[in-house]
Amino acid sequence: MSAATVALGLEEPLPGRSYPTGYTTGALYKALLKYLDAVKGRPAADEWLRLTRAERQDLEDEARPVLLTRLHAALRAFVGVAGADAVDKAAAFLVAPDNLGAWTGMLRGNTGPLEAFERLDVADTQARSIRWETVRATPTSWTGKAHIAHDPALETDGLLRAARMAEMSMVPALFGLERGSVSSMEAVTQEGLVQEYVVRWALPEASRVVLAGAAIGGAVAAVPLALFPSVLSLCGFVTGGCAGALAGVASARERARKAESLAQRTRVYALERSLLLRDQRTAVQSGTLEGTIVAGQYRITRRMGSGGSGVIYEAARTSDGLPVAIKLLRAVAAQDAVASDRLRREAEALGLALHPNVVEVVEHGHLPDGTSYLVMELLRGETLAARLDRSGRLAVAELLPIAQQVCDALVAVHAAGVVHRDLKPSNIFLCDVPPASRRSPEPARVAAGGATVKLIDFGIARVEWAETRITLMGAPVGTPGYMSPEQEAGGDIDARSDVFAFGAVMYECLLGGPPPPRKPSDWPAASANGDRATPAPGSGSGVHAATRTLPPGWQAFIARAMAYDPQGRFADARTMSHALRELEAEAVRAGAHDPLPSASKL
Numbered sequence: 001m002s003a004a005t006v007a008l009g010l011e012e013p014l015p016g017r018s019y020p021t022g023y024t025t026g027a028l029y030k031a032l033l034k035y036l037d038a039v040k041g042r043p044a045a046d047e048w049l050r051l052t053r054a055e056r057q058d059l060e061d062e063a064r065p066v067l068l069t070r071l072h073a074a075l076r077a078f079v080g081v082a083g084a085d086a087v088d089k090a091a092a093f094l095v096a097p098d099n100l101g102a103w104t105g106m107l108r109g110n111t112g113p114l115e116a117f118e119r120l121d122v123a124d125t126q127a128r129s130i131r132w133e134t135v136r137a138t139p140t141s142w143t144g145k146a147h148i149a150h151d152p153a154l155e156t157d158g159l160l161r162a163a164r165m166a167e168m169s170m171v172p173a174l175f176g177l178e179r180g181s182v183s184s185m186e187a188v189t190q191e192g193l194v195q196e197y198v199v200r201w202a203l204p205e206a207s208r209v210v211l212a213g214a215a216i217g218g219a220v221a222a223v224p225l226a227l228f229p230s231v232l233s234l235c236g237f238v239t240g241g242c243a244g245a246l247a248g249v250a251s252a253r254e255r256a257r258k259a260e261s262l263a264q265r266t267r268v269y270a271l272e273r274s275l276l277l278r279d280q281r282t283a284v285q286s287g288t289l290e291g292t293i294v295a296g297q298y299r300i301t302r303r304m305g306s307g308g309s310g311v312i313y314e315a316a317r318t319s320d321g322l323p324v325a326i327k328l329l330r331a332v333a334a335q336d337a338v339a340s341d342r343l344r345r346e347a348e349a350l351g352l353a354l355h356p357n358v359v360e361v362v363e364h365g366h367l368p369d370g371t372s373y374l375v376m377e378l379l380r381g382e383t384l385a386a387r388l389d390r391s392g393r394l395a396v397a398e399l400l401p402i403a404q405q406v407c408d409a410l411v412a413v414h415a416a417g418v419v420h421r422d423l424k425p426s427n428i429f430l431c432d433v434p435p436a437s438r439r440s441p442e443p444a445r446v447a448a449g450g451a452t453v454k455l456i457d458f459g460i461a462r463v464e465w466a467e468t469r470i471t472l473m474g475a476p477v478g479t480p481g482y483m484s485p486e487q488e489a490g491g492d493i494d495a496r497s498d499v500f501a502f503g504a505v506m507y508e509c510l511l512g513g514p515p516p517p518r519k520p521s522d523w524p525a526a527s528a529n530g531d532r533a534t535p536a537p538g539s540g541s542g543v544h545a546a547t548r549t550l551p552p553g554w555q556a557f558i559a560r561a562m563a564y565d566p567q568g569r570f571a572d573a574r575t576m577s578h579a580l581r582e583l584e585a586e587a588v589r590a591g592a593h594d595p596l597p598s599a600s601k602l
Contacts, residue, residue: 407576
């Protein structure tokens with residue numbers, strides 16, 4: 001028996017036990033670890049892992065089966081380390097993006113929490129020892145019974161029941177709603193142990209919001225009616241009520257749109273995570289592809305990594321030894337519309353945006369077994385995200401050449417009718433070795449230390465003449481924190497959305513951390529004609545507040561790049577590049593020293 005098997009609770013059942021073996025997924029196990037890391041600190045998490053005889057790498061696959069006996073022991077140790085109420089607090093980590101692989105059964109074919117609960121007996125991974133029965137269902141609640149077949153002694157202390165309540169409370173969150181409330185009771189019947197659960201959640205109901213808006217508007221207008229009774233006051237009362245109702249309608253629609261956007265985003269993340277886990281399992285089961293020939297001319301040398309849309313290998317072209325990177329989308333994933341579209345769109349975007357600062361696509365197509373593949377130039381070095389993790393922030397002398405190269409890449413990308421839509425430090429690659437293949441006649445700039453910058457990962461790029469279902473899903477695509485307001489809202493975007501993301505990247509490079517989460521109050525209020533002013537450099541709240549530690553020129557640059565209104569941003573990447581040159585000239589005039597505060601002072 002392997003150490004990983006023991007650590008994950010996959011050892012054989014105890015001798016003489018007559019109850020069916022109960023299993024769950026590793027999602028809760030992983031959520032407990034993430035909670036300890038985030039709230040109690042690494043030492044507490046390591047102590048819990050020691051007590052449960054688990055290794056961190058063993059908990060990476062949240063969809064992997066875990067014995068209930070093992071989970072029960074882990075819950076007991078967790079309560080000892082974090083407290084009795086910590087299981088409920090850890091529930092939020094159940095729906096973290098890297099923990100969604102266990103929820104695919106709950107999400108598949110269901111449009112809301114009610115459908116998910118009614119099909120719980122099919123989706124639940126504990127089906128070997130628990131039979132679920134729906135007792136009562138309404139649009140905002142579900143009552144069901146869990147018929148326990150495994151050893152009832154595991155249920156005595158209520159930890160497993162508390163864990164189920166935590167999991168069930170997060171089901172509405174999978175569909176863009178607030179976390180639900182769960183109550184439970186337990187009884188012993190002739191059939192055995194039965195637990196009843198009642199889950200309630202709130203929907204963005206239009207009627208209540210409209211009535212509340214009308215009531216508020218009418219209440220405000222009732223004051224002058226009470227003080228000065230007249231026909232005019234009565235008309236004001238009616239008008240106030242109608243205005244409040246209309247505001248309620250707008251608010252209800254916005255709530256419903258946000259819920260749908262969040263639900264769709266969760267589905268995409270869950271799909272990508274499940275594909276990643278499936279590829280990892282397949283690689284382990286079938287061995288590596290090292291030494292094999294792909295697409296008739298590329299010999300695989302080693303596995304480099306994996307992502308939501310496939311696995312990436314290092315390879316060499318047999319004809320001339322050209323080193324390349326090959327992204328493979330396995331046949332089962334290639335049949336999925338979203339995953340297939342992403343790989344195709346990445347190939348299209350890279351083929352259009354041929355530039356020395358954009359990763360070059362060599363070839364793409366399909367293998368005989370249906371696997372989609374994309375061959376790109378092999379890059380050696382590190383991402384900008386890795387550089388920032390190591391250094392905290394970049395000095396101006398190091399940042400400016402990198403920023404200029406990213407601008408050059410964006411100029412080419414946008415000229416080709418492509419919007420990247422996911423510009424962030426992890427998609428900016430710093431090559432410490434010049435790539436072996438470069439067909440573009442344009443010379444590339446060189447960053448400090450001789451690094452060539454490459455823009456990578458066009459999996460969700462928008463190609464103007466080839467838009468498909470990725471854009472039309474009704475939900476934003478991109479990375480929160482770097483998405484422009486219009487992109488977060490799922491609205492129409494253009495190249496200025498990449499300008500916003502570039503401003504966020506510059507913010508992180510200069511200040512040592514990504515822009516803070518944004519709330520509606522962080523943005524300037526709209527005027528009567530709907531326009532929103534760009535905040536003055538260094539003023540305001542939210543994303544612009546921390547820039548007050550920067551010199552005025554950099555404050556103005558970030559404020560303009562990250563303006564709420566696209567019309568308030570730089571017109572294009574070329575204009576942004578000119579602004580950077582002006583900042584560079586100012587830095588030269590100011591002297592060779594770095595005018596930015598040290599990372600320790602931020």
